[in-house]
Amino acid sequence: MKLQDKRVLLTGATGGIGKEVAKALAEQGASLVLVARRLAQLEELRALLPNSERHHVLALDLTQSCDMESLNEYARGCIDGQRIDIVINNAGHNQFDLLSRRSAQSVSQEIQLNLTVPILVAQSALQWINRPGIILNVGSTLGGIGYPGYSAYCAAKSGLYRFSEALNRELDGTGIQVLYLAPRTTDTSLNTESVRRMNQALGNHCDDAKCVAQHFIQVLEKEVSVLWIGWPEKLFVRINQLLPAVVSNAIRKQQETIHHFIRQMHKNV
Ligand SMILES: NC(=O)c1ccc[n+]([C@@H]2O[C@H](COP(=O)([O-])OP(=O)(O)OC[C@H]3O[C@@H](n4cnc5c(N)ncnc54)[C@H](OP(=O)(O)O)[C@@H]3O)[C@@H](O)[C@H]2O)c1
Secondary structure, three states: OOOOOOEEEEEOOOOHHHHHHHHHHHHOOOEEEEEEOOHHHHHHHHHHOOOHHHOEEEEOOOOOHHHHHHHHHHHHHHHHOOOOOEEEEOOOOOOOOOHHHOOHHHHHHHHHHHHHHHHHHHHHHHHHOOOOEEEEEEOOHHHOOOOOOOHHHHHHHHHHHHHHHHHHHHOOOOOEEEEEEEOOOEOOOOOOHHHHHHHHHHOOOOEOHHHHHHHHHHHHHHOOOEEEOOOOHHHHHHHHHHOHHHHHHHHHOOHHHHHHHHHHHHHHO
């Protein structure tokens, strides 16, 4: 899809990846509806974008049903003017820790923001999105590989992957496509200092958010159904589907380092 003059609703717009995606989309000539909870950050971002007067901000907590209703009302209101052509479900959060150490509340919040919210946004978008239209769900490499310390996040992102696949098939021929883009570790504040140090110790790649944003542009322009960013992550995701024991063995060798950083994290609290 050509992005020039398209209207894009972007959640998680003020985050490390969201900001770069907003800039890249605005540079392509898209007009944006930027969504996150904090209004000041949203306004600051809008002011930075080319043609700032063309963009709108919505300060909403997507885990609150009344805010979800406000999002729907806003989007339905666009039907008489310029409809929304693209929805990017990018808001997300995770907490690196052992499941046994986490509160039930933090686990359900993580599932809600990373899985339930994008499903509900997609469901409501079916009422108001333009045709042709695109719903792009932002997953993670961890949606393709179960990884220690991230069990709930892996569950949510892999659920989002299957949801995207199923809805894309359900909507076949309707003019609406549902795409899934899975970044690997990216340099944003989503990753705490302990996680950064652990990734360094494990030799994990860490992408720059600007480069990740270019993948968003590519996926939307070329209408790619699924993109796993980066080697060897892309390969590991495939091996994990075919020969999960091979990936389990590789992760077993990392266990000591992973547990070391989890222990350190709790010592520092
Ligand atoms: N960074 C990585 O290593 C990495 C790797 C793979 C996948 N991803 C995925 O990429 C996406 C973006 O990640 P990121 O690194 O940019 O995260 P981030 O920097 O932590 O940004 C998160 C964004 O979500 C918004 N948000 C959080 N809770 C919200 C809520 N309840 N309602 C509405 N907005 C909310 C935040 O703004 P407010 O706080 O103002 O609401 C912020 O704009 C996520 O889906 C993440 O899972 C990230």
